[in-house]
Amino acid sequence: MEALGDRESWAAVVKEEEEEEEEEEEEGDSANNIGDAIASTDDEDALKRRISAHPLYGKLVEMHLDCLKVSVMGDVAGDLDHHETRYQQQPKDCNKYPQKMLHQSDLDHFMEAYCVALSKLREAMEEPQQKSMAFISSMHSQLQEMSAIPIAHSNAPAHPLPPPTSSSGK
Incomplete structure (x- = not known):
């Protein structure tokens, strides 16, 4: 044990x-x-x-802002224009960074692919909007044509009927 x-x-x-x-x-x-x-x-x-x-960074930001502009309307688009203007006014001095940082093949491929993807996204978002705007314009034109038709061409009588007279036996 x-x-x-x-x-x-x-x-x-x-x-x-x-x-x-x-x-x-x-x-x-x-x-x-x-x-x-x-x-x-x-x-x-x-x-x-x-x-x-990266040299493509500025283009990438601009394309991103373009996608945002397509997706929004009104005051927000104006705000995006303001940000884009502010970004474009900033100096873009690529020489302040070491050259070895600018020649990164993986980063180059990523930045190029991202720019292509943003471009395709913008196009995909613009297409339905363009179709919608074309439809709205067409409907607006048709409504204008319908409202511009003179009364003589409508179903109403060409001459209005005289008001009925009263026959009270005077």
């Missing part, structure tokens, strides 16, 4: 050691997660700088 007790105590010690190791790994993982988060933030900032320094 002593051998069984020794095995149980040995198993308990091994289990306790495994639990301690797991706790240490979890603590290390959380420290690594914090470090990864900081590194991730730095990577995101570097990526944002690379994208904004």
Whole structure:
């Protein structure tokens, strides 16, 4: 029976050691997660700088604003014009960034593909609007034609009937 007790105590010690190791790994993982988060933030900032320094970035922003203009009407479109004007007035000095940042083939492909996608999106949004506007214009023209018809051509009599006279026997 002593051998069984020794095995149980040995198993308990091994289990306790495994639990301690797991706790240490979890603590290390959380420290690594914090470090990864900081590194991730730095990577995101570097990526944002690379994208904004790319020669196609200005075109991409303009195409994005064009898509937004197609999708909205009225005052919002005016606000977008204001933002586009403000963006166009900002200096676009690509020489302030190192040349190695401008020649990133993966980034080039991404920016080109994004510009193509935005162009296709704008076209896809414009087509139904153009059809709707053509329909509205056609209906407006037809309504104008119908309202311009002289009364003589309508179903009403050409000459109005005289008012009835009263025959009260005077």
